[in-house]
Amino acid sequence: MRVRTTAAMASLVLLTGCGAADMTKQASPFANAQGAKAVTLSVQSWVGAQANVAVAQYLLEHKLGYRVDTVQVDEVPAWDALSQGRVDAILEDWGHPDQEKRYVDDKKTITRAGGLGVTGHIGWYVPTYLVKQHPDITDWKNLDKYSSLFRTAESGNKGQLMDGSPSYVTNDKALVTNLKLDYQVVFAGSEAAQITQMKQFAKEKKPFLTYWYAPQWLFKKVPMTEVKLPAYKEGCDADAAKVACAYPHTPLQKYLNTDFAKKGGKAAAFLKKFRWTTEDQNEVSLMIADQKLSPADAAKKWVDNHPSTWKAWLS
Amino acid sequence: MATVTAPAPRLALPGVLRHRAAHKLLLLALAAAILVPLADAHWSSGSWPHALTVDLSGPLGRANDWIIDNRDSSPLFLYFFGYISNAVVLSVRAVYLVLLAAGWAGVTAFGALVAWRVAGVRLAIGTGVAFLACGLLGMWVPTMQTLALMVVAVLTSVVVGALLGLAGGLSARADRALRPVLDTMQVLPAFAYLLPVVLVFGIGVPAAVLATVVYAAPPMARLTALGLRDADPEVLEAVESLGATGRQRLLTARIPLARKQLLLGLNQTIMMALSMAVIASVIGAGGLGDRVYQALASVDVGAALAAGIPIVLLAVVLDRVTAAAGEQAEEPSGEQGTGLRPWLYALGATVAVAVAVRLAGALDWPSGWTLDIAEPVNRVVDWMTAHLYSGVPYLGGTADWAGHFTTWVLDPVRDGLQWLPWWSVLLIVAALAWVIGTWRTALTAVLAMAAIGVLGVWEPSLDTLSQVLAAVAVTLVLGFATGIAAARSDRFERALRPVLDVCQTMPQFVYLIPVVALFGVGRAPAVAAAVVYALPAVVRITTQGLRQVDPAALESARSLGATSTQQLRQIQLPLARPALLLAVNQGVVLVLAVVIIGGLVGGGALGYDAVFGLAQGDLATGLVAGAAIVCLGLMLDRVTQPTERRTKKGA
Numbered sequence: 001m002r003v004r005t006t007a008a009m010a011s012l013v014l015l016t017g018c019g020a021a022d023m024t025k026q027a028s029p030f031a032n033a034q035g036a037k038a039v040t041l042s043v044q045s046w047v048g049a050q051a052n053v054a055v056a057q058y059l060l061e062h063k064l065g066y067r068v069d070t071v072q073v074d075e076v077p078a079w080d081a082l083s084q085g086r087v088d089a090i091l092e093d094w095g096h097p098d099q100e101k102r103y104v105d106d107k108k109t110i111t112r113a114g115g116l117g118v119t120g121h122i123g124w125y126v127p128t129y130l131v132k133q134h135p136d137i138t139d140w141k142n143l144d145k146y147s148s149l150f151r152t153a154e155s156g157n158k159g160q161l162m163d164g165s166p167s168y169v170t171n172d173k174a175l176v177t178n179l180k181l182d183y184q185v186v187f188a189g190s191e192a193a194q195i196t197q198m199k200q201f202a203k204e205k206k207p208f209l210t211y212w213y214a215p216q217w218l219f220k221k222v223p224m225t226e227v228k229l230p231a232y233k234e235g236c237d238a239d240a241a242k243v244a245c246a247y248p249h250t251p252l253q254k255y256l257n258t259d260f261a262k263k264g265g266k267a268a269a270f271l272k273k274f275r276w277t278t279e280d281q282n283e284v285s286l287m288i289a290d291q292k293l294s295p296a297d298a299a300k301k302w303v304d305n306h307p308s309t310w311k312a313w314l315s
Numbered sequence: 316m317a318t319v320t321a322p323a324p325r326l327a328l329p330g331v332l333r334h335r336a337a338h339k340l341l342l343l344a345l346a347a348a349i350l351v352p353l354a355d356a357h358w359s360s361g362s363w364p365h366a367l368t369v370d371l372s373g374p375l376g377r378a379n380d381w382i383i384d385n386r387d388s389s390p391l392f393l394y395f396f397g398y399i400s401n402a403v404v405l406s407v408r409a410v411y412l413v414l415l416a417a418g419w420a421g422v423t424a425f426g427a428l429v430a431w432r433v434a435g436v437r438l439a440i441g442t443g444v445a446f447l448a449c450g451l452l453g454m455w456v457p458t459m460q461t462l463a464l465m466v467v468a469v470l471t472s473v474v475v476g477a478l479l480g481l482a483g484g485l486s487a488r489a490d491r492a493l494r495p496v497l498d499t500m501q502v503l504p505a506f507a508y509l510l511p512v513v514l515v516f517g518i519g520v521p522a523a524v525l526a527t528v529v530y531a532a533p534p535m536a537r538l539t540a541l542g543l544r545d546a547d548p549e550v551l552e553a554v555e556s557l558g559a560t561g562r563q564r565l566l567t568a569r570i571p572l573a574r575k576q577l578l579l580g581l582n583q584t585i586m587m588a589l590s591m592a593v594i595a596s597v598i599g600a601g602g603l604g605d606r607v608y609q610a611l612a613s614v615d616v617g618a619a620l621a622a623g624i625p626i627v628l629l630a631v632v633l634d635r636v637t638a639a640a641g642e643q644a645e646e647p648s649g650e651q652g653t654g655l656r657p658w659l660y661a662l663g664a665t666v667a668v669a670v671a672v673r674l675a676g677a678l679d680w681p682s683g684w685t686l687d688i689a690e691p692v693n694r695v696v697d698w699m700t701a702h703l704y705s706g707v708p709y710l711g712g713t714a715d716w717a718g719h720f721t722t723w724v725l726d727p728v729r730d731g732l733q734w735l736p737w738w739s740v741l742l743i744v745a746a747l748a749w750v751i752g753t754w755r756t757a758l759t760a761v762l763a764m765a766a767i768g769v770l771g772v773w774e775p776s777l778d779t780l781s782q783v784l785a786a787v788a789v790t791l792v793l794g795f796a797t798g799i800a801a802a803r804s805d806r807f808e809r810a811l812r813p814v815l816d817v818c819q820t821m822p823q824f825v826y827l828i829p830v831v832a833l834f835g836v837g838r839a840p841a842v843a844a845a846v847v848y849a850l851p852a853v854v855r856i857t858t859q860g861l862r863q864v865d866p867a868a869l870e871s872a873r874s875l876g877a878t879s880t881q882q883l884r885q886i887q888l889p890l891a892r893p894a895l896l897l898a899v900n901q902g903v904v905l906v907l908a909v910v911i912i913g914g915l916v917g918g919g920a921l922g923y924d925a926v927f928g929l930a931q932g933d934l935a936t937g938l939v940a941g942a943a944i945v946c947l948g949l950m951l952d953r954v955t956q957p958t959e960r961r962t963k964k965g966a
Contacts, residue, residue: 043609043612045611045612046612047612047613050609050612050613069601071518071519071599071601071605072596072597072599072605072608072609072612073518073598073599074597074929074930074931075930076930076931076932077513077518077598077929077930077932078518079932080383080513080514080517080518080932081517081518081519081599084386084517084518086517086518086519086599087518102383152718152835152837153717153718153719153721153722153726153835153837153839154721154836154837154838154917156726162836165930166914166923166926166927166930166931167930167931186836186837186917186919187917187919187923188831188836188916188917189836189913189914189915189916189917189918189919189922189923189926190611190827190915190916190926191612192611192612192614192827192828192831192915193827193828193831193836193840193915193916193917194836195614196614196828196831196832196836197831197835197836197917200700200704200714200832200835203701203704204704204705288613289613289614289615292613292615292617292618292689292690292693
């Protein structure tokens with residue numbers, strides 16, 4: 001059997017011209033179909049990431065003459081794809097120290113491309129209409145007093161703390177245990193499910209407590225207030241099981257495939273300079289998610305209204 | 316999956332068997348009386364004992380790291396996986412470029428002409444309209460990407476499946492060895508092996524194609540083996556007497572005789588491959604699946620539906636055309652031109668259309684010719700959820716039902732299962748499987764259940780099991796009722812058919828948001844999604860089973876003056892028992908296939924773990940959850956599967 005496999009492998013090698021197949025050089029079969037210069041961007045499942053990509057794509061296509069492919073991948077697999085050159089850039093990363101060490105510092109297959117200009121923050125939120133009724137609900141110490149308000153069929157006789165997609169960074173289970181709260185973490189399983197549920201609650205002005213993050217377009221539709229957790233200090237979240245503090249504020253980062261960063265020409269230079277504000281991102285996100293504009297239309301609208309911002313990225 | 320047509324043989328339950336069942340139970344009780352006190356004294360009861368678990372996170376984590384560190388340098392990757400990956404990329408690209416070069420008119424003409432040759436004028440028109448609808452929805456390019464992917468994946472699956480089937484059909488030993496492998500390939504949730512495939516091949520098309528092949532090859536293998544083994548012995552003898560060699564016998568007699576099964580295998584493979592199109596988009600396969608998945612991110616049901624409809628259309632067209640080809644193979648009338656000439660005409664016509672459109676400069680789908688369905692669909696969904704979610708007079712809203720279902724059904728079942736001592740769960744499984752099957756099936760079922768404990772996911776697995784049981788119960792109640800109604804009224808059955816087609820082929824991601832909007836986040840929407848997916852198969856099998864009941868038996872009952880309810884209860888249902896059991900079995904297997912989707916809407920347990928594994932690149936969590944789902948599937952399959960059927964299991 002072994003001999004046969006070797007023989008089969010040898011003939012395969014002969015057939016394909018003796019070369020090693022480079023696993024790091026494999027673009028999508030759909031790329032470059034019409035023979036244009038192409039860039040592949042990774043999109044994560046939240047709308048903010050879609051907004052970054054939509055604007056970058058619009059400018060790359062209409063001002064720089066590239067053809068852009070987008071691939072939707074979760075964050076950690078996206079790092080892997082970036083290192084292999086399957087995608088050329090991640091435009092919004094929320095901090096993955098393990099991945100940074102492996103790919104940026106050790107293997108050097110991924111290069112830092114500076115900040116996005118947006119600062120991200122994860123936290124626990126309650127709808128603002130609820131705060132109006134119970135102003136002291138925004139401190140974690142008072143959460144237990146109100147746990148009966150947040151009961152659902154899923155959480156049984158505890159209060160429900162709703163968490164979202166499994167791809168998100170979360171310490172919530174440890175937080176509930178370590179802060180000794182009378183709550184049950186219920187995982188919605190995807191951001192789509194979580195948003196749908198939040199909208200349903202808001203429509204009926206029902207109380208809810210949820211893991212959520214800013215910047216996010218939903219705040220414009222469902223105003224929410226953050227619940228104060230014990231303050232974040234550098235390193236207080238080092239041990240995942242013992243976390244008892246709030247989430248940090250993270251300046252979001254961009255990353256490029258190293259080869260692309262060196263040889264990507266105008267596209268790489270442009271992506272390095274791409275830097276906008278939270279308000280800009282939210283403007284585009286809201287057009288996509290709430291007004292149901294296609295990402296391309298939303299990007300066009302923003303680009304038409306903010307020439308001074310993006311002209312600096314192209315220079 | 317669209318048509319589970321494996322005929323179930325009659326199963327009688329004479330008194331002897333009931334005696335045997337009692338014997339088996341008695342024997343089991345005796346064994347339990349000896350073993351349980353021992354086990355109880357040693358590890359105590361309650362949940363699965365910690366001493367009997369194996370933690371796989373260490374080795375799996377190391378395997379994960381090894382692959383990432385060696386992917387760019389190890390010869391295994393450079394000279395083996397790399398070539399596979401390149402071959403997939405090149406072939407998909409080749410097909411895609413051909414499709415683009417043919418333009419929308421060329422592809423539509425070609426599809427319609429092939430359908431016309433294979434299945435007649437009506438399906439040809441249907442095919443043409445389906446392709447045009449894909450363009451009209453603004454999905455032409457993604458449809459072509461999906462089609463390119465499908466062509467390569469289906470061809471590979473057919474080759475792989477046929478080779479495995481050939482081995483299984485010619486050698487009984489190979490068949491026995493293959494069966495558990497094929498079972499595992501089918502029960503294993505796609506999400507569980509997406510992760511290892513992605514680690515090896517990276518995000519993108521190669522991983523997607525290979526994952527699809529793993530999922531879609533088994534029916535081809537099974538039906539090929541079945542066809543080869545079932546070949547008419549008289550014909551074979553005749554061929555043998557003519558002095559044909561083994562290879563000649565295979566090529567001239569056995570394979571042509573198995574043509575009908577081969578075509579059914581092709582049909583099933585295409586259906587399975589298409590159902591993977593969306594799941595594969597999670598690992599960057601592109602095409603229609605990616606559009607559905609991206610639409611989800613902005614909670615846009617309308618846009619998801621616009622990309623989902625082409626998938627349904629492709630599935631229905633391919634199903635009907637391949638099924639028609641299978642029926643023609645059954646009755647080889649021979650008079651309709653089997654020569655090459657009609658095909659050449661068809662090809663010529665395609666090229667003519669493609670060239671004409673190219674000259675006219677309209678190769679791409681004209682951008683003005685699109686229909687925006689997203690907006691009206693979203694309005695309908697908004698209306699539905701606004702008016703049905705809660706506060707419906709007398710009935711209560713869907714959210715209230717979901718809450719009651721969770722509190723009154725899901726919670727007690729889950730808590731009950733988790734409260735049971737671990738050994739008693741094993742005993743129940745053993746008793747059920749043994750009474751219905753043989754000691755072998757019982758052993759498989761018990762070992763599968765024990766493996767779950769050993770993997771250290773006892774509690775979440777029982778949580779998942781409780782959801783599966785609840786979903787199966789709902790599916791069976793609804794499915795049997797609908798099936799009985801359909802068996803009694805031709806008109807109802809005809810009206811039902813397109814609905815069932817849509818339920819079965821619509822990507823589950825599309826109804827994820829409506830399900831949450833109606834039932835809230837949690838286990839109830841997970842059950843609802845599973846019911847939608849599993850219901851069509853149960854309805855179909857029930858209808859078919861009832862309709863196949865011997866007309867003579869019915870006639871005699873009618874002449875004795877039995878009312879229609881009496882006929883149903885005393886004649887039809889008992890005689891259709893094997894079909895009903897098959898429906899139960901299929902219901903279980905299909906419900907389990909949606910566990911992952913349950914994880915995406917708050918079902919938690921194993922479904923969530925499998926999704927978590929993929930999203931976080933965590934091989935240990937994902938693979939262990941996947942393995943546990945496989946074990947649950949094996950256990951449930953054995954427990955619901957009478958022995959007599961196993962020998963004839965088709966797809």
